[in-house]
Amino acid sequence: MVSPSRIAVLILLISLVCGCSGRKTLVALAPDPDGKTGSIVIGNDAGLVNINAPYHATTVAHTGAQPTTPENLGKQNLDRIFAEALSIQPKRPIHFLLYFKKDTILTSDSEKLLPDIIAAIRERNSIDISVIGHTDTVGSMEYNTELSSNRALVIKNALARAGAEAESIRTTSHGKENLLIQTGDNVNEPRNRRVEVVIR
Amino acid sequence: MRFLCLLLFFSVLAKTGGPAYGAAEHVGIVKSVVAVVTIERSGVSLNAEPNIKVLEGDVIQSGSTGKAGLILDDDTIISMGSNSRITIKKFMFQPNEKKLSLIAKIFHGTVSFLSGQIAKLAPNMVTIETPAATIGLRGTHVLVQVDRE
Numbered sequence: 001m002v003s004p005s006r007i008a009v010l011i012l013l014i015s016l017v018c019g020c021s022g023r024k025t026l027v028a029l030a031p032d033p034d035g036k037t038g039s040i041v042i043g044n045d046a047g048l049v050n051i052n053a054p055y056h057a058t059t060v061a062h063t064g065a066q067p068t069t070p071e072n073l074g075k076q077n078l079d080r081i082f083a084e085a086l087s088i089q090p091k092r093p094i095h096f097l098l099y100f101k102k103d104t105i106l107t108s109d110s111e112k113l114l115p116d117i118i119a120a121i122r123e124r125n126s127i128d129i130s131v132i133g134h135t136d137t138v139g140s141m142e143y144n145t146e147l148s149s150n151r152a153l154v155i156k157n158a159l160a161r162a163g164a165e166a167e168s169i170r171t172t173s174h175g176k177e178n179l180l181i182q183t184g185d186n187v188n189e190p191r192n193r194r195v196e197v198v199i200r
Numbered sequence: 201m202r203f204l205c206l207l208l209f210f211s212v213l214a215k216t217g218g219p220a221y222g223a224a225e226h227v228g229i230v231k232s233v234v235a236v237v238t239i240e241r242s243g244v245s246l247n248a249e250p251n252i253k254v255l256e257g258d259v260i261q262s263g264s265t266g267k268a269g270l271i272l273d274d275d276t277i278i279s280m281g282s283n284s285r286i287t288i289k290k291f292m293f294q295p296n297e298k299k300l301s302l303i304a305k306i307f308h309g310t311v312s313f314l315s316g317q318i319a320k321l322a323p324n325m326v327t328i329e330t331p332a333a334t335i336g337l338r339g340t341h342v343l344v345q346v347d348r349e
Contacts, residue, residue, distance in 0.1 A: 026345040038340025084281030090231035090269040
């Protein structure tokens with residue numbers, strides 16, 4: 001009588017000796033939330049396959065086995081296999097862009113977005129909020145570094161006054177180093193005078 | 201037999217690579233948790249609660265009824281079903297310095313991976329490793345199931 005544990009050890013040893021190892025893997029491609037489907041490459045020592053059609057999947061038995069030719073498993077099957085993981089998928093973080101008339105004064109349109117930001121924070125129960133300050137390229141590096149940092153702080157304080165927890169807000173600033181609209185130096189560009197708020 | 205066990209032990213060690221030392225880079229958060237999910241960090245096991253930070257090198261393990269959803273700093277969303285074990289081996293998200301890279305590893309379980317900004321900005325710098333194969337992504341939603349045995 002050979003015990004199951006001996007068989008398991010034997011199988012492991014064989015797989016180690018032949019250099020192939022690993023557990024059976026199923027890889028499937030699903031559409032993005034926006035409906036588009038990207039592409040993936042699945043590969044190992046034995047070869048690789050491309051998947052670029054929705055709900056197509058390949059299986060790989062171990063590192064020494066070629067991934068199978070992709071087949072359409074269908075949305076229903078994948079929804080069933082991945083039901084648990086899909087049921088706990090968090091909402092995508094939401095990004096807001098707030099623009100400044102000048103210095104640290106918001107445009108009136110951006111001012112009106114503050115309640116939406118607070119609503120999004122509440123909806124996600126978020127305690128992980130990033131506030132990132134930016135400037136356009138008018139002025140020196142030092143000036144803009146300070147200005148972008150002040151912009152981020154002003155928004156943090158405004159959100160805290162409107163009901164967000166200040167401890168949940170992390171501020172960073174990028175000065176004129178991270179332009180939304182690419183311009184040369186010393187260019188007045190309203191779309192670069194901004195603070196980005198990310199709510200996770 | 202003892203020799204075989206030792207051999208097995210060391211080959212398993214060599215293949216899993218052991219813990220990641222000196223890793224402290226902020227990667228994201230655990231956003232949602234059901235039942236028991238643990239985070240193994242430098243040999244210590246923490247209970248995952250909503251909004252707990254995830255660092256580079258953390259191993260996240262869900263129990264037999266557990267499941268969890270993670271949000272990484274670049275908006276990547278990873279969610280895992282029960283009996284699943286994953287780690288974020290490498291995470292670099294500094295678009296200004298063009299430092300962009302994400303390597304996740306799925307040891308076993310069922311995982312949904314919705315790629316974020318790193319995949320958009322640097323399409324060849326996002327990979328998911330499994331014991332049997334490596335997956336390269338170009339901005340997309342990938343579902344991966346890895347058997348436990």
